[in-house]
Structures are given as C-alpha cells and as structure tokens.
Amino acid sequence: MERPQTFFDRLLEVPLFQGIGRGEFMEIAGNVKLAFHKVKNTSVIVCEDELCRSLVFVLNGSFCSEHVSDDRAFSLMEWGGGPAVIQPENLFGLRTRYASTVRAVGDVQLLEIDKHAVTEILARFDIFRINFLNLVSSQAQYSRRLLWKSQSEGIERRFVQFVADRSARPAGHKTLHINMIRLADELCVTRLTVSKMLRKLEEKGLLQVGRQRIDIPMFERLLQEISAVG
Amino acid sequence: MERPQTFFDRLLEVPLFQGIGRGEFMEIAGNVKLAFHKVKNTSVIVCEDELCRSLVFVLNGSFCSEHVSDDRAFSLMEWGGGPAVIQPENLFGLRTRYASTVRAVGDVQLLEIDKHAVTEILARFDIFRINFLNLVSSQAQYSRRLLWKSQSEGIERRFVQFVADRSARPAGHKTLHINMIRLADELCVTRLTVSKMLRKLEEKGLLQVGRQRIDIPMFERLLQEISAVG
Numbered sequence: 001m002e003r004p005q006t007f008f009d010r011l012l013e014v015p016l017f018q019g020i021g022r023g024e025f026m027e028i029a030g031n032v033k034l035a036f037h038k039v040k041n042t043s044v045i046v047c048e049d050e051l052c053r054s055l056v057f058v059l060n061g062s063f064c065s066e067h068v069s070d071d072r073a074f075s076l077m078e079w080g081g082g083p084a085v086i087q088p089e090n091l092f093g094l095r096t097r098y099a100s101t102v103r104a105v106g107d108v109q110l111l112e113i114d115k116h117a118v119t120e121i122l123a124r125f126d127i128f129r130i131n132f133l134n135l136v137s138s139q140a141q142y143s144r145r146l147l148w149k150s151q152s153e154g155i156e157r158r159f160v161q162f163v164a165d166r167s168a169r170p171a172g173h174k175t176l177h178i179n180m181i182r183l184a185d186e187l188c189v190t191r192l193t194v195s196k197m198l199r200k201l202e203e204k205g206l207l208q209v210g211r212q213r214i215d216i217p218m219f220e221r222l223l224q225e226i227s228a229v230g
Numbered sequence: 231m232e233r234p235q236t237f238f239d240r241l242l243e244v245p246l247f248q249g250i251g252r253g254e255f256m257e258i259a260g261n262v263k264l265a266f267h268k269v270k271n272t273s274v275i276v277c278e279d280e281l282c283r284s285l286v287f288v289l290n291g292s293f294c295s296e297h298v299s300d301d302r303a304f305s306l307m308e309w310g311g312g313p314a315v316i317q318p319e320n321l322f323g324l325r326t327r328y329a330s331t332v333r334a335v336g337d338v339q340l341l342e343i344d345k346h347a348v349t350e351i352l353a354r355f356d357i358f359r360i361n362f363l364n365l366v367s368s369q370a371q372y373s374r375r376l377l378w379k380s381q382s383e384g385i386e387r388r389f390v391q392f393v394a395d396r397s398a399r400p401a402g403h404k405t406l407h408i409n410m411i412r413l414a415d416e417l418c419v420t421r422l423t424v425s426k427m428l429r430k431l432e433e434k435g436l437l438q439v440g441r442q443r444i445d446i447p448m449f450e451r452l453l454q455e456i457s458a459v460g
Contacts, residue, residue: 089367089374093365093366094368095368099374126353130322133322133363134322136363136370137366138322138323139374141320142324143373143374144373147373148298148300149299188418
C-alpha cells in the first residue's frame, strides 16, 4: 500500500502538479486513466517526430534527451532526473510532435496520461490548468527572449551560451556532437580559435574533447568558471 | 444595433475565438466583462515591461509594435492590422509583462478582457481553452525551433533571417533601428560587407537605408527576392 503514496509525493514535485492536494489528486486519479509503468535502461521513452499522444512524467530514475539540429549536422544530449514532465509544450499547438528523443538511463518509473485525459483534467481542475498555462507560457517567453539577448563577448562565453541556449536546464551532464568546422561557423570564428578555446577548457578539467564530440560532465561548473572569468 | 454583430464578426477572425458560435459568445459576454473602447492615433495600447493585467484584442484599425533588444542597442518596429490579439503568451508564466510596446496607427477599436475574466473563460469554455493552449504552445514550439535551424548561407539571407526570426509575422512593413557596427556583429561579417549588401537591396527597391535605420516597406517582397535568388 506504499506505492500510491510514493507516486503521489513524486508527482507533487513536478511543477504541473504543484499546489494540488491529496484529495484533488485522488479525484483526478478516479476520473481519468493514469498509466504507471516501468522501463529499462536505454528504452526510448519518447521519440523525436513521434505524435504526442500523451503527457509523460518521469517519476523516478534518470533519462537522457537528445535534440538534433534541423539539418542533422549536430546534436545535444542532456542528462536529467525525475520527477519531470517531458516536453509539455508539444501536446498542443501547430506541431504536436516530440522535438527530441528521450531514453531511460537505468530503471525508470513513468506516469503516462493520454491527451484526451489531459484535456479532461485541464477542463476540470483549476490548479492543473493554471500550472499548465504557466509552464507553456514560460517556455514561449524564455525561447523568445533568447533572440533579443546580445551576443556574449569572448569566444568562451559564446560557446557556453551556444550550449545553454539549446539546453533544457543550465546544469548537469551534456554532450555536444558537432564537428569543429560547424562549431566554428556557429560561433563565427575560425576553426583554430575554436580548437584553442576547447583545449583551454579541457586543461581546466571542464570538458573533454573527442572526435566530433564535446563532453561536459557538469555544465554548471563551466557556467561558473566563465562568469568568474568575466 | 449593428455594432455587436460587427464586433462579433471581427472577433471570430482572431484564432482565440475560432470555432466559437454566436450563442456561446453571447454566453461569454453575459458572464464576464468585455470592455470595448476606441483609441486615437499614436496612443499606447500596451507598453513594454508593463504587467499584463488583461488580454487585449485589436478589432479594427492598425497598430505598430516595437521590440527593443535586451541591451537597448537595436529595435524592430512592425506594422500590423486587426483583428489580432496582443501577446497572449505573456498573460501567464514566469514573466507576465508585455515584451514590446504597441501603439495605435489611426483610430483603433479594442476589446479588453481582464485577466481574472480570461481565467473564468478558460475554465468554462472548452473551445476558447483549447484555442488558447494551441496558440501559446505554438509560440513555444516556434521560438524553440529557431535555435535549431542552420544559419542561412549568404549575407543577404542571413540579414533577412535576422529580421524574420525577430518578427511576429513574415510580411508587412518593418523598420529595424540599428547601427551598422552592431548589425555587422550580429551577422558576423564586416561593416563593409553589410553596407554593400544593404546598398544592393536598396537599389532593387526592397528597402531604404537611413541613419541607424533600415526601412522595409514590404517584408514579403524581400523574402521572395531572397528565396528566388538562391
């Protein structure tokens, strides 16, 4: 009998369920089908370009999401942990498909609520509706603001900004798959400048450079280092 | 007695009210306060950084919106016409303030619904709620996608992309206020390259260059020209 309690506690940590009491949650659970299931390491939780038929919550465990650029030339992998909701901004709107692929890292507990049921919850539960509107509106505001920011000065800052702008959160383990020519193009500098910059950050232990691959174990350390330098 | 009919017809052209029937609209109008009012030429309809206390619709007339970059170094002015809803993505979320200033061009008819009333309508009217979710989600998807697009090749395309990415719609009259050094920085080219590119587009009658100001009478013509060239 401990399981529902645990799930409930985990759910309350997801912004979408914040402020929802136990009684109200039980009412939701009694009205719509909540599908709890487990997946194993490397299982695909959601797949890029697949239709969003449900809202997926990672309750326990870790996951890795990979976003590929439009021209398939580079990608960013990000690791995160539950509780979290996967791409809620893609459930409605013009393009109701997942923007990135999310895979389980180790055993992962999921909660899936199909879109029809989400629509029901949005209609009936005020707090959930306001939470959902706040979440999606924040996403819209955040992405739009990025376009109006001034470009960071200095190549290191520009590189960190490039990764941060494309990240779901400004911390954690990230891997950028990109070739040096493309990265130089994206940062508007020469390939040599990019190589030097990366070598410097590698010497400081902030990242590892591989073949068409830059591994950043803790992005927050890179962010701190760069802000401290400026 | 003609006025409500006209307002209603205009409102139905706004995506937020699409699919709402006359009966349902009358029910909304009977339940919440809808404030219709007129403003004169150059009046501020909404002001940048001001708290979004209401959802504002331009029913009839034209408006000009101005978005200033974070560092106040450049701005984009765009002209548009009603029926339209002003920045619905800023009513909820982390930053519920207007992102740009919108002014009336000539006489303008507005409909204003205060946030509390919008919350009521969102709770009670399924179509409006789904329309609102679709609108804000689309904004979030659109802005996010821009980050993953590959940079346009060629300086002309990059300039057009720079304006398009920051525009609410890819057509109409736009004025970019920016100095040439900053524009060169933003496009990652030299000042001379920017000047040459602008002169060429000016000779084709696609834009006029003034002091720290680029005026584009019909952005759709510039877009067409650039796609045709490629």
